Amino acid sequence: MNSQAADKKLIKFAMSAPYLDRDEEHDLAVRWKDDQDQDARNLIALSHMRLVIAMASRFRGFGLPLSDLIQEGYIGLLEAAARFEPSRDVRFSTYAGWWIRASMQDYILRNWSIVRGGTSSSQKALFFNLRRLRAKLAQGDRQLTDRAIHEEIATALKVSIADVQAMDARLSRSDTSLQAPISSQGEEGGERLDMLASDEPTPDEQVSEIIDSERWNGWLKVAMTKLNPRESRIIEARRLTEDCATLEELGEELGISKERVRQIETRALEKLRSALADVHPEMAA
Template sequence: MTTMSADRRMIKMAMAAPYLERGEEHALALRWKENDDRGARNKIATAHMRLVISMAGKFRNFGLPMSDLVQEGYVGLLEAAARFEPEREVRFSTYASWWIRASIQDYILRNWSIVRGGTSSAQKALFFNLRRLRAKLAKGDTQLTVQSIHQEIAAALGVSLNDVQVMDARLSGNDASLQAPSISGDSDSAERMDFLVSNEPLPDEQVTSMIDGERRRKWLASALTHLNEREMKIISARRLAEDGATLEELGADLGISKERVRQIESRAIEKLRSALVVADPHMAAFA
């Protein structure tokens, strides 16, 4: 079955679902809230799928698949069903509309562009109203400049002029692929990603660091052989474990005082330092 035929079937089923009378809707909502009756919740959701489809249709111009918009709207519908309070005597459709719209808008903001379109409520309002207001202003007064249109929109939505200009630039431009040919490259085959600056160490620095790290691990393993069993246990628990043990914990485990544990630890560190300095003077800073 193709995606288009599946979408049509879903719309047909939603439109065929019977409307709920106010009393029946209230009774189903009570069953869901008081008895966790999922069947009642699903019946409410099914009866309002046409609302989801209608809401999703208002956002089809953002270039995302209608089926995805409907699915996200359905998520909002289920969230509304979970939060609905029938004792407030409000029709479910009125309450659910906000959740459906919010779910669809959040999905659009996450997927419309690789650059996030907005995070605050003001930015979201700007994202979803900029095109409409710009077209309305331009149609009403052909003498308006782009700057004056931006100023009008900023005043209407209560956002800064800079926010309007930045958002307009985002909506007007396309996402650029990092694999697209670079117009400034020295080679005809150069891609945009070839000119990105990396903060990672250079390959030779990474190899040097890896070799040095392996060498130091071997030196440390050799130095640890100079410790006796109790010293090794204390150093392992205090210095080599991810969550170091306290002096009190080790004292209780070994049957000695915490001061004695500290003394043994200090002596063990000195033995390690001496062994490491013999291997490499730069390792004198260990512990």
């Protein structure tokens, strides 16, 4: 069965569900709320599948499968049924509409593009209303520039013009795979991924960095032998660990003032520079 046939079957099933009057709806909601009657909750949800179908049709313009939108809407419908308070003087359809719409919108935002957009309420409003507002403004008698249209949309939705421009650009183009082939006049030229510049070091640079690091560590190990135990402890704690100790912490550990720790550290660094200069003059700088 293809997707269109499946959609038609699903819509036919939803449209055949019985309507509930206010009293029936209230009784089912009470059974679910007080007795956790799963059948009552499911019957409430099933009777409002028409609402899900209608709302899914409104979002078909985003290019996602209708069946997926209906499925997400049904999840929102079940959530609404689980949270509905029968004591409130409101019909279930009014309450469920928000949950159905929110569930579909979240699904669209997650799947419309591999690039995630903003998830704030203002960004959602911009995403779902920009096309409609742009089309409405374009139908008027006024000849508006893109800048003027963006300004009016920004004012209407209470967002910045920059946000409107960025969203308009995003909605006007589709994603392109990095594995898409690059060809010229029928000749293959690799993939788009091959054209991206990398900030990573080249293999030669990586090997050179490893060798230099090992050489440095060897020189430093020899130079550290020139320090006495207290100097060595201060240098290790202050210079050779990720979580460097403070002067005050070392002072408490060694039983001296933090100023004395600073003096010992300065003297130890001078010793290291001198020792490194003996091994390799360039490393003393």
